[in-house]
Amino acid sequence: MCGIVGYIGNKEAKPILLEGLRKLEYRGYDSAGIALANADGVHVYKEKGRIAALADRIDQETFATMGIGHTRWATHGKPNRENAHPHQSASGRFSLVHNGVIDNYEALRNEYLANVTLISETDTEVIVQMIEQFVYDGMMVEEALRRTLSLVHGSYAIALIDSKDAETIYVGKNKSPLLVGQGDGFNVVASDALAMLQVTNQFFEIMDEEIVVVKKESITIKNLQGDVQVRAPFTAELDASDIEKGTYPHYMLKEIDEQPAVMRNIITAYQGDSGKIELDQDIREAVKNADRLYIIACGTSFHAGLVGKQLLEGIAKVPTEVHIASEFSYNMPLLSEKPLFIFISQSGETADSRSVLVQVKKLGYPTITLTNVQGSTLSREADHTLLLHAGPEIAVASTKAYTAQIAVLTLLAVDVATTKDLHHDFDVIHELSLVAQAMEVLVDQKELMEHLAHNYFETVRNAFYIGRGIDYYVCMEAALKLKEISYIQAEGFAGGELKHGTIALIEEGTPVIAIATQSHVNGSIRSNLKEVAARGANTCIISMESTAEDDDQIILPEVHEYLTPLVAAVPVQLLAYYAALQRDCDVDKPRNLAKSVTVE
Structure with missing residues (x-):
């Protein structure tokens, strides 16, 4: 959450910083600001809302070749101009942008x-004020x-920038992501490499509890004791066109449509x-040596983990548990003798998951990270990494990373x-190829999905998805997508649980969408749907060709029963998308949410 950019060099900093902030707006869009340093001092511009509002506020006559910028997702204090970054010290000498949460800021204050x-009202201001106080006390x-x-x-x-030094940007990092980029006669700072791909693809990883002194011709990395740390830059393997709409x-919508290609990318990447x-x-x-797998994740990744449990137990016969990271971190269950932890995170920077990773590493347990971002914190700190090869995902609501x-x-x-020499007839390359083909069929059914979204979601207050078995896990993700971007109160339930309380919420016209891709529970889930229809629900069925009946609204192309979540995901993503559009919601940047959750 929150995005940071910085530039120091020979070119005008303002357009580079603003473009970088636009690329990072998925990380936070409550407010934004930049500080530009030149011979006249530091010029700070801040505004509530989006980057466009900030750009309108900036004095276009201000020219500077050094500056820092920030796009905010509020943690401490309301999203307004006063709480927007950069924050300045009392004298105005120092200006600072910050991503993260300072736990002891009140004690420090x-x-x-x-x-x-x-x-x-922010914790951030405490940092910049303390720096100035220590300088007043005689420190450099x-x-x-x-x-x-x-x-x-x-x-x-x-x-951090100093109005008395137009030659330096000071950088520091602990637990929150930050990179320093290297250019020819300039250097940059960014929360994410994609923010500065416009100017460079060479970046230095910054480790926890390190600072960096960034000048236009040099980058010096040190630990908090002042010892210089030497490391080589890496090349960000991103195509700038991948992050454009x-x-x-x-x-x-772009990322939903990219899912067939993602399936094929994964096959290519892992085919020997x-x-x-x-x-x-x-x-x-x-995995072979573990007696139990523990999947740790949040949100959409948690829902993917639930499907993964079915796969790992059904195909590999490995007992698997799935835990919400934020709960596991403070309430660790009794573990097996030889556990293996699998962390699932689109960004690889999820703070709740990293908290668990730190704990289990101290206990000496092996760890694997599944992530879309090579070199991310979870990838770097886990023992092993499996990359998703999904390409950059910009929209806050995850689609292609989930599949x-x-x-x-x-x-x-x-x-x-x-x-393990377990007998199975599951040709995964063939089956995933069929999934890619099925996805292509489904992404071309946009008119149908838009029509159904109008019929079921345009004016409603709440909605339910129901399913059984692996379909239930897809229902949880379907409901999350709908609530994330359309603000409809949506929940995913196991079909059999309806009569144990939830059916009391069914009113005339309440949308209830059933996912019915599993033949062994097809009759049961259809029976559940009739129960809610009898109480006035507006019902819809998403079925597989092998489970379909004539009046089902969405019929999915046939794929292996283990992989039905991959194809069922497409229509529920499109239904959420069109529901949000019809309700005039901001699809890519839903309120109160940010893409990369880097604070607990």
């Missing part, structure tokens, strides 16, 4: 800033920064010379089953 009047700026960060408890990624009206799926031998051994997670979990399950 009471101990170090008793005589300083704070302007904002870098020393004051290191001293301040050594006292801070929590997560942070920061960029092209002719699409929204990123979400033998023509079969071949995972890293260390990953095979780690990619399920596909990669399928590969893992089949590979482990093969390694």
Whole structure:
């Protein structure tokens, strides 16, 4: 959450910073601001709302070759101009942007800033005010920064500029993502490489509790003790065209349409010379040696993990549990003797999941991360990584990363089953190819999905998805998609649970959508749908060709029963998309949400 950019060089900083912020707006869009440094001092511009509002506020006559910027997702204080970043010290000398949460900011304020009047309600302002106080006490700026960060408890990624030094941007990081990019005669700072692909693809990873002194001709990385850290830059393997909408009206629609290609990308990425799926031998051994798998995830990734449990137990015969990261972190269950932890995160920066990763690594347990971002924190800190190969996902509501997670979990399950010499007739490459074809059929049914969204969701207050078995897990994701972007109160339920309480919420016209792709429970879920129809529900069925009846509204092309969640995901994503459009909601940037959840 929140996005940071910085630039120092010979070109005008303003357009580079604004373009970087636009690329990071998926991380937060409550407010935004930039600070531009030139010979006249530091010029700070802040505005509530989107980057476009900030751009309108900036004095276009202000020219600077150094600056920092921020797009905010509010944690401390309301989303307004006063709480927007950059924050300045009392004298105005220092300007700072921050992503993260400072847990002990109140104690620091009471101990170090008793005589300083704070302007904002944020924890961030405490950092910049403390730096100025330490400088007043006689410290050099870098020393004051290191001293301040050594006292801070929590997560942070920061960029700091000094009005008395137009040659330096100071950077610090702990738990929150931040990169420093290297150019020819300039250097940049960014929360995500995609923000600065317009100018460079060479980036340095910054580790926890490190600071960086960034000048236009040099990048110096140090730990909090002041020791220089030497490492080589990496090349960001991203195509700038991948992060553009092209002719699409929204990123979400583009990313839904990309799912067939993602399935094929995954096959290509994991297909060995033998023509079969071949995972890293260390990953095979780690799963083979485990007596139980623990999948840790949040939100959409949690729902993918629930499907993964079915795959890992059904195909690989490995007992598997799925846990919400934020609950597991504070309420760890009794573990088996030889657990293996699998962390699922689109961004690889999810704070709740990282908290669990830190805990289990201290206990000495092996870990695997499934992520879309190579070099992300969870990928870097886990023992092994399985990449999703989904390409950049910009829309806040995840679509292609969700199906990619399920596909990669399928590969893992089949590979482990093969390694364990378990008999199965599951040709995963063939089956995923069929999934890709089925997805292509479904993404072309946009007119049908728009029509159904109008019939079921345009004016309603709440809605329900029901299913049984693996369909129930898809229902949970379908409901999340709908509530995320259309703000309809939606819930996914196991069909048999309706009569145990939820059916009391059914009113005349309440939408109830059943997912019925599993033949062994097809009769049961249809019976559940008749129960709610008898009470006035507006019902809809999403079925597979093998389970379909004549009046079913959406019929999915036939795929293997293990992989029905991959094709069922497409229509529910499109239904949510069109429901949001019809209700005039911001599809790509739903209120109160951000793409990368980097605070607990």
